[in-house]
Structures are given as structure tokens and as C-alpha cells.
Amino acid sequence: NTEILESDLYQLQGNYLYVQNPLTGLNVIDVSIPSAPVPHARLEVTGEAGELYVDEGRVTIVLSGDEVACELPDELDAAWTYEPARSEIFAISGAPSLPAVDSQYCLPGRVVATRMRSSVMYAATTGSQESWLFAIDTVNPKHLQLREAIRLSGATQEIHVSEAGIFVAEVEGSSDTRVTYYAFETPSGYLQLGSSLVVLGTPQGRFHMDHYGDTFRIVTSVPWTRGFTLHTLFIDSDGRLFPLSQLSGAEGE
DSSP, X not given: OOOEEEOBSEEEETTEEEXXXXXXXXXXXXXXXXXXXXXXXXXXXXXXXXXXXXXXXXXXXXXXXTTOOOOOOTTSOGGGGGOOOEEEEEEEEXXXXXXXXXXXXXXXXXXXXXXXXXXXXXXXXXXXXXXXXXXXXXXXXXXXXXXXXXXXXXXXXXXXXXXXXXXXXXXXXXXEEEEEEEEEOTTTOOEEEEEEEEEESBOOSGGGEEEETTEXXXXXXXXXXXXXXXXXXXXXXXXXXXXXXEEEEOXXX
């Protein structure tokens, strides 16, 4: 099975706690003596944080927001440069003692969510008029490489990544969600569009979506009812989504 990693603000690796702080940057703290943690190293990669990955001394950080002023790489269409918001991926090596930035990669829009599958980071970003789904190869930290860039139809709310593919939840109208499924091609890992389906309501976070076998589940809420609906979707062998069942609950449940 291929492990899917989710980002966090801090991660523990051995005796070291990695903390990404928007003001002080990447902090490495020695917690070998839990009652007396000691600052071990710091790298001033500062900005709006929230996406941190640590794997055996390799650190990947994504900063997002108006203060990010990076330039988009040549391989991204020049027509995308009108989008003022930016996000930037930093590949860092030398941790825990001497963390240093190996390379950076600039993306249009603000990051909605990222996931790491093997050495590929999948990032969904959203801007003032468009949203995108990117696949960035991080196997060589000195050269982050774009694998795929997909324009999305609406404002992205959240993504769910499983062994089979990626489910993107986008705003549809005033209170609906369009769920779009992109399957991982075998063995390349590139994305293949399956289909999309609109459900009533909007998910409230990453823990409100789940995929198992040929079934995808999403919990949504509608503002004026204040209740919830559990939608269950069926995924056929061609990656097409079909409504299977739904269950609604009252306010506060």
C-alpha cells in the first residue's frame, strides 16, 4: 500500500520536534529529555504556515498568502500570472542540525490543502477567479519538478487523497459541493479524470470525507438547516461517480 501523508504545524521525528511558526520559521527542538526541551536549530522561512512534512531529515514546507511574492516558473502558463495570491513550496535538507533551503517552487493562488504520496506533493490552490490542482515531484530536493497542473472549475474547499486517487470538493452555486474524482494511473501515478457529481451542502473540513473500496462518503451541512447530510457515492470501474444513499441529521448532531 502507498502511504498518504497529511501536513501539520508540528511533527515529531525521533528526539526532535519540528515546529513551523509564521513569525520565527522552522524550529527544531530537542525533546530527548521531555521535561527539559532545548532549541536545537532554526531556519527563518517565515510566513502564513500550515503545511509541514518531515521525512528522515528532509523537510517540506508550504507558505501561502498575500505576503508571498514569488515568481511563477516558466512551465506554468504565463496567463496565470494575473493571480495576485501566491503559495511557495520549500524543500529543506540538513535537518535536524543544519537545515537549509535546497530549492523553492512558486504556485498561483492560496493553498487549500496538500497531501504527500510517495515523493509527489499534491496541492490544491484557489485564487480570485480560479482554482488549480498541482502535482509536484519532490524526489530531488534540489530540483522540485512540476508533474501536472489541472485547472478546476470552481473554488476548491478541500481534497481527499486515497490510494486510488484524489477527490476534490469545490463550491457549486450558493450551497452545493461538486465532488470530482481523479484516479491515479498505474504505474505512473499521473491523474486521470473520472467524473464529478453535485451534492447538497458543503463539507466543514478534511475529516468530513472518506474513501474505502468502491465507496466515497462526504458529510455536508447547509447553513439554513444547521443539520448535516451524509452522502454515499458509488465509484464504478471507469471512475464514474453515482449517488448511492444519503442520511440527514438534525441541528447539533
